[in-house]
Amino acid sequence: MSDNNTYFNPADLKKFGNITEFQETMGKKFFDWYGEVFKEGALTQREKALIALAVAHTVQCPYCIDAYSSTCLEKGADEEMMMEAVHVAAAIKGGATLVNSVQMMNHVKKLSM
């Protein structure tokens, strides 16, 4: 048992690999795939880390935010790049909310004289 009183314990991130304890086959496939995803490819590892950081904010995963903040720094990103990535995520999330207002407007206009 953790002696940390909060639900999120940063030290638990190191135990992520232990999820194979309860389901080995699926867990192993996940980690193999995960490793492949983050290899250098058409996108650089730095670009992938910045995408991961942005997504981590939208899914609001504190483990991922810690992990990919470190990874972004290690891969040579600076604070400006990292904050821009988070703004991209926030813009899409904000935009996704606002674009649905078209549906609201459509409905209001249909119901109104």
Add this chain to the structure above:
Amino acid sequence: MAIKQRSKSLKSRSHNLSDTMIQLKVLNGKEVVDARFPNFKEKTTENGGGVLKPKPIEIFQVNIGKLCNQSCAHCHVDAGPDRKEEQMSREHLERCLEIIKAVDSIHSVDITGGAPEMNEHFRWFVEECTKLGKKVMDRCNLTIIMANPKYSDLPAFFAKHKVHVISSLPYFNRSKTDRQRGDGVFEDSIKALKLLNEVGYGKPDTGLILDLVYNPEGAYLPDAQSNLETLFKRELKRKYEIDFNNLYTITNMPISRFLDWLLETGNYEAYMQKLVDAYNPETLQGLMCRNTISVSWDGYLYDCDFNQMLDLKVAVPTSRHINDFDIDALTDRDIVLNQHCYGCTAGAGSSCGGEIE
């Protein structure tokens, strides 16, 4: 532009970490924090490394003084403008030249500091080394070129003697660079790099080599050298029209001012754990302590620059000083290891020449 220092030397602050014994106690879990990590010597034995023995000395690295016009937050030398006393004398430099001349395997002289150019004998020493046909490397902080008119001809001097210039530039923007090295450092570094480019450094077919050194601006490890080199080359060219040859990535060593910073910010344990977790036995063969001898401003001998800063002299009681230099005894020595050695064996490895190939 005058540099505004962001930190002062541990010595000038009478900080307890200016005592190297205290640093070693911290690293070995006996002081300040309870953190204990696997013993590095035992780790090398587990991995078949055992006792580390040197290869023939190829690089004669000499720290000719701790005086520096900068006072960087991470400096493992604890150098700064206040370190005026610790300067290598002409007599010691002459003795170094005798050794450099006598030992055939030494092909390069790596001059470091502080800002080595601030030693009054620097130019003479470079000239004498080149007369001996040795390759000379100068660990230049760049801003010294802009610091005072008496240093403004350094690019021409370097070019005349084909000095291999190795310069720290932690990042290609102002904020990250100045946070580590002092306000105004980035601007002066860019100006100095342009001057070096103007005399041919970093340009094709000139034979004038300008390498940059990247070290992380905090408690994290550097990425692969080739990735960062590509990024630095692209950005320095795009933003400033600057060219250079190679980028060396160096891991921050948990000693001296960086150790102080780690402890002050609560990053020490996690950083040490990161180094331990990234331990890579493949790096043992290429560690710089295998082919380098490090000499302090007062003439003592060390396996590497980091051991020098922890005052861990070579384990050869009869040959610990340049005045007692015994190449046979030194060749047979065991390299002195301690917990900070995790810094050189993490990931792809780290040395004064960057990543270990």
